[in-house]
Amino acid sequence: ILNVEQSPQSLHVQEGDSTNFTCSFPSSNFYALHWYRWETAKSPEALFVMTLNGDEKKKGRISATLNTKEGYSYLYIKGSQPEDSATYLCAFIKTSYDKVIFGPGTSLSVIP
Amino acid sequence: DVKVTQSSRYLVKRTGEKVFLECVQDMDHENMFWYRQDPGLGLRLIYFSYDVKMKEKGDIPEGYSVSREKKERFSLILESASTNQTSMYLCASQQASYEQYFGPGTRLTVT
Numbered sequence: 001i002l003n004v005e006q007s008p009q010s011l012h013v014q015e016g017d018s019t020n021f022t023c024s025f026p027s028s029n030f031y032a033l034h035w036y037r038w039e040t041a042k043s044p045e046a047l048f049v050m051t052l053n054g055d056e057k058k059k060g061r062i063s064a065t066l067n068t069k070e071g072y073s074y075l076y077i078k079g080s081q082p083e084d085s086a087t088y089l090c091a092f093i094k095t096s097y098d099k100v101i102f103g104p105g106t107s108l109s110v111i112p
Numbered sequence: 113d114v115k116v117t118q119s120s121r122y123l124v125k126r127t128g129e130k131v132f133l134e135c136v137q138d139m140d141h142e143n144m145f146w147y148r149q150d151p152g153l154g155l156r157l158i159y160f161s162y163d164v165k166m167k168e169k170g171d172i173p174e175g176y177s178v179s180r181e182k183k184e185r186f187s188l189i190l191e192s193a194s195t196n197q198t199s200m201y202l203c204a205s206q207q208a209s210y211e212q213y214f215g216p217g218t219r220l221t222v223t
Contacts, residue, residue: 031209032209034211034212036211036212042216043202043214043215043216043217044155044202044212044214045214046211046212046213049210049211089154089155091212093209096208096209099145099157099160099168099170100145100157100206100212102154102155102157103154104153104154105154
């Protein structure tokens with residue numbers, strides 16, 4: 001059974017703080033890793049699709065890095081804002097024929 | 113923009129009823145998925161489909177079946193609804209291994 005883990009489970013930060021969370025996945029085979037943002041009462045929306053070791057992606061204040069050899073990805077948020085409050089999910093794909101495996105998510109609350 | 117629609121936002125059914133949840137995507141995506149989301153349990157995969165008339169069991173298929181007669185439509189069927197199937201159901205579509213696009217969700221209550 002493939003296990004995708006995320007840490008921490010939840011996080012509370014002050015507005016303006018920078019923060020980061022981790023997604024861990026099996027490093028033996030790798031095809032792709034996705035990051036999603038899931039706001040309350042909405043559907044998950046994709047942030048990044050990462051496929052190559054060493055990939056770095058950025059969208060505004062949010063960025064992500066990928067290390068496929070050691071099996072982890074980091075998501076960084078610079079200068080957190082209340083609208084960043086959401087659950088952040090990572091999703092691992094082992095091969096092009098495998099289903100997506102979601103991690104349990106990191107719940108971020110940004111306090112004004 | 114990709115659009116994934118689900119037939120109902122809210123649904124209330126009685127125990128033992130047969131329930132159909134419909135999902136339609138408009139971007140000719142090959143892959144479609146059904147998940148349920150429960151507090152503290154994240155997204156759990158029920159069934160998925162990589163092509164018309166193809167289906168694969170996910171992690172929690174018991175009590176569910178699916179149908180994919182057309183590429184754009186993926187239906188989730190609860191043959192005999194039970195109270196433990198009260199949940200939020202999310203449909204998603206995907207092209208190859210690119211990002212998934214999710215529908216708005218159906219909150220099903222079984223009484």
